[in-house]
Amino acid sequence: MLVDADPDGVQIAVLEKDVVVEHYVARHDARSLVGNVYLGRVQNVLPGMEASFVDVGEARNGVLYAGEVGIPGDDEDEVPRIETVLKSGQPILVQVTKDPMRSKGARLTASISIAGRHLVLVPRARSLGVSRRLPDAERTRLRDIAQKLRPEEHGLIVRTAAEGASKADIERDLQRLMSIWEEIDSAAAKATAPALVYSEPELELRVIRDVFNRDISRCVVGDRALEQKLRKYIRTTTPDLDHRLEPYDGKLPIFEEYRILEQIRKSLDRRVWLPSGGHIVIERTEAMTVIDVNTGKFVGKKSLEETVFRTNKEAAVEVARQLRLRDIGGIIVIDFIDMEDQQNRDELSTLFKRELEKDRTRTQVFDISPLGLVQMTRKNVSAGIVEAFSDPCPTCEGRGILLHDVD
Numbered sequence: 001m002l003v004d005a006d007p008d009g010v011q012i013a014v015l016e017k018d019v020v021v022e023h024y025v026a027r028h029d030a031r032s033l034v035g036n037v038y039l040g041r042v043q044n045v046l047p048g049m050e051a052s053f054v055d056v057g058e059a060r061n062g063v064l065y066a067g068e069v070g071i072p073g074d075d076e077d078e079v080p081r082i083e084t085v086l087k088s089g090q091p092i093l094v095q096v097t098k099d100p101m102r103s104k105g106a107r108l109t110a111s112i113s114i115a116g117r118h119l120v121l122v123p124r125a126r127s128l129g130v131s132r133r134l135p136d137a138e139r140t141r142l143r144d145i146a147q148k149l150r151p152e153e154h155g156l157i158v159r160t161a162a163e164g165a166s167k168a169d170i171e172r173d174l175q176r177l178m179s180i181w182e183e184i185d186s187a188a189a190k191a192t193a194p195a196l197v198y199s200e201p202e203l204e205l206r207v208i209r210d211v212f213n214r215d216i217s218r219c220v221v222g223d224r225a226l227e228q229k230l231r232k233y234i235r236t237t238t239p240d241l242d243h244r245l246e247p248y249d250g251k252l253p254i255f256e257e258y259r260i261l262e263q264i265r266k267s268l269d270r271r272v273w274l275p276s277g278g279h280i281v282i283e284r285t286e287a288m289t290v291i292d293v294n295t296g297k298f299v300g301k302k303s304l305e306e307t308v309f310r311t312n313k314e315a316a317v318e319v320a321r322q323l324r325l326r327d328i329g330g331i332i333v334i335d336f337i338d339m340e341d342q343q344n345r346d347e348l349s350t351l352f353k354r355e356l357e358k359d360r361t362r363t364q365v366f367d368i369s370p371l372g373l374v375q376m377t378r379k380n381v382s383a384g385i386v387e388a389f390s391d392p393c394p395t396c397e398g399r400g401i402l403l404h405d406v407d
Contacts, residue, residue: 001219002219002220003219012024021325042089043088045082117159121156161213221245221247267385268386277297280292281294293336293337295307305344
């Protein structure tokens with residue numbers, strides 16, 4: 001993991017074998033709202049959309065859907081209609097789950113959750129969950145610890161980062177989360193809607209909290225003040241990882257030294273080349289992202305099926321990496337090159353799903369269709385790398401064409 005800071009903001013890159021697989025950027029003038037908790041005011045309720053618009057004090061109202069209102073009830077009970085629960089002008093405590101995008105406001109939920117290093121606290125719930133990414137034996141151990149520590153009036157989720165953590169580490173994390181919730185609860189009781197009552201930590205602390213675990217061999221920080229800030233957090237939450245955090249002392253800027261800027265520039269291109277000479281083309285649309293696979297310069301040696309199969313396998317690995325790197329979300333359709341051999345199709349599908357398991361963001365993928373298409377979804381939380389380093393063309397509004405005067 002490489003962390004760099006400049007006057008414009010902070011950038012973080014996660015590398016696997018010197019290849020960037022995840023990139024995070026936060027501009028000082030464009031902070032993410034995800035995780036922030038607001039005391040909002042219901043502006044209007046739309047029964048036909050089963051949603052309401054909530055004023056949270058930002059430029060645009062947030063959207064709160066009926067399924068996110070947090071209406072209590074038994075599984076067999078019919079959930080009340082949203083207009084019977086929310087009224088215009090009503091104050092409500094909400095949390096942002098998705099940043100505003102294009103013309104859409106922020107996505108909201110009334111089910112608050114507060115993420116820590118090892119745990120997620122779910123106030124006023126009675127649930128207890130453990131990450132499914134953990135080995136079975138570790139899940140059992142952590143579940144036993146969580147059951148003993150869980151406050152009676154709140155729920156807990158044990159995160160993947162808790163692997164190997166001691167009971168003392170987890171208890172310390174829970175105390176911090178309880179303290180944060182008490183501050184939120186107190187601030188909400190005193191505030192007048194709309195008001196921000198809790199702000200998520202800065203990007204660097206969020207990424208260290210969520211990503212910097214025992215799978216990360218080194219975290220090199222290019223700014224001394226930032227390195228001290230991160231070290232203080234690590235020593236407080238996961239002291240055994242402190243030795244993996246180190247300052248950068250090279251002459252070149254850290255992203256130049258590790259050739260990160262070159263990889264980021266390539267990630268902004270539509271076309272991405274594969275090792276054998278094939279390529280993929282990534283097209284973003286309003287409704288979905290479409291990825292096309294082509295053999296390109298690769299002509300193979302034995303047969304068309306072998307050539308196509310090799311190109312598709314390389315594309316599956318690269319597509320999974322690009323989804324993480326570009327943080328592409330929503331509906332995604334991948335047009336692999338058609339293959340006749342069913343065994344090859346099955347092997348490609350298995351390979352692609354295995355590569356997606358490396359992605360921390362939730363995905364859902366279906367088998368290859370008769371047309372050779374793979375349909376999938378990936379949770380969309382915030383704008384990706386392309387949006388972070390570009391602006392829509394003011395002439396064509398991002399359509400990528402030259403507009404001529406029709407008169």
